[in-house]
Amino acid sequence: MSAAPSSDRTGSQSLLDALLAAGVDTFFGVPGGPIIPLFDAILRSPRARLVESRQETHAAFAAVGYWRATGKVPAVVVTAGPGATNVVTGTVSAHLEGVPMLIICGDVAWEGSGARLLQSMGREGVGIEEMLRNVTRAMVRVTSARAAASQAMAALRAARNPGHPGPSLIVLPMNHGVATTGPAQIAWNPVSTAEHVEESVIIDAAERLARARRPLVVIGAACRPHAEAVERMVEALNIPFMTTPQAKGILSEEHPLSLRNAGMAASWWARRYTAGGVDTALVLGTDLDDCSIGPTHPIGPGGVLIHVDTDARVFNRNIPTELMIAGDLATFARQLHDVAKRLNLRSLNAAAPLAEAKRCSPFDAEGFREDASPRVAPHRVIADLERAAPGATFITDIGEHMLFALHYLTARGPDRFLIHLGLGSMASGICSAIGYALGDRSREVVCICGDGGMQMAGSELLVAIKLGLRIVYAVFNDARYNMVYHGYRQLFGRNASWDTPCIDLVAWARSFGATAALIERPGEITAELLDRLTARGVPVVLDIRHDADIRIQGAGRVEALQQMSSLSSPA
Structure with a gap:
């Protein structure tokens, strides 16, 4: 052009x-x-x-x-x-x-x-x-x-x-x-890097995965544009997969081979499967940072890690790697699919450990969707949001609420869940929701965020109003930096308040020209409520007064850092 x-x-x-x-x-x-x-x-x-x-x-x-x-x-x-x-x-x-x-x-x-x-x-x-x-x-x-x-x-x-x-x-x-x-x-002409990997390398990887006792595929965020190719590859291999937090939903979490997300706020399916000691893991499009590993170490002692990425600098960075492949992710996935099909290199060993891992619930609170606690629990908030906006794209900001979104939401495709954990900056999700809603006006956007993030970036609500964007801001309003509060107590064994005066976010949002509602009890977030609030064609703010003392077991930033600090150094 x-x-x-x-x-x-x-x-x-x-x-x-x-x-x-x-x-x-x-x-x-x-x-x-x-x-x-x-x-x-x-x-x-x-x-x-x-x-x-x-x-x-x-x-x-x-x-x-x-x-x-x-x-x-x-x-x-x-x-x-x-x-x-x-x-x-x-x-x-x-x-x-x-x-x-x-x-x-x-x-x-x-x-x-x-x-x-x-x-x-x-x-x-x-x-x-x-x-x-x-x-x-x-x-x-x-x-x-x-x-x-x-x-x-x-x-x-x-x-x-x-x-x-x-x-x-x-x-x-x-x-x-x-x-x-x-x-x-x-x-101007676009650059292309769709180079092929040598077939002998592809066959080697496929054979290792097919004969493994407990194989695993780890899908990273760089796979998002290549969801179809990655899904066909996984199905050809017949191997369970888990996603990093940033990759949640790239393949549907309802897929029969899915262990849901790993790392921070990991599902209990992923924790149980990896606890058994993975002997061969294929990792695609992630640098395996602390938030991606956490309590779900992708490879067991003596196991073989196969790492594929466009950036060779990620290899051996955090975990010793035996087979390193630098190349285009979609091209690799297609090549591996074709080799697995042609040579019938399909895992026959993964079914039993996968079924064992799935014998129990993947969730920390198994009955979270029906939790009737008088003061609404954060996991019930997630369930109510999902029921009220079943076709929405969910974007989470950074904070304690993020862990509940990662753990309890069920993402069914690459355009259904977003989180910005590359830097992990508060307010990233609040603002990203504006760009996403502008780029795709056909889909409702629900941004799960906290009052701390809203205090930082709440003025961007004016931009969403001016543009007439259909965004629901579900604000976990606990009047404190809740992740910092719990992490500080966990690390030091003592409390610090990290609090602010509780802001009336309903009045605040209405002063901007948005619509808003106060949420205090389970079941108050409904499709009817959202339809009524979005009818004006302006963003919605839900001021959610939840039980801020409820946590997910072993799911936070502190645990991720502790897991990384305990890893043995590469030889």
């Missing part, structure tokens, strides 16, 4: 035209001085969509949600100085989750670099390139108005690299953004 802009246009317009031609048409951000020429170009273009966020990192989180819903690369546009420094957390989160996006940062006139100019982002000022060097795929500083388009395309190409996708930084000095330039045409 190509961009052929007209003559006598600015560097900002040239850059925007190139991005629009390459499919980047949605821009999240907060306006400000040095970047305002690009905002002007966006506002005047009928093909560009601007989402004006309330804070820059929140804009990046929303952009991540948009990419999850659409697969289209978004851009986050921020001004110099505090705009650039505010976006760092969201950029790091996108980096750790491998989300392709563009961070377009304004700067003061480049010729002034070295003088004392307010908000200078160059080497003599804030140094935004140095600040983001480790978390971006490319860093491009626009050197002239005529080069703006081609330099933007270089940054986009790096962000889209399928072998290592992530954010790229474009710095646009204001003088180049307003300077005029002539016409230019840019040809």
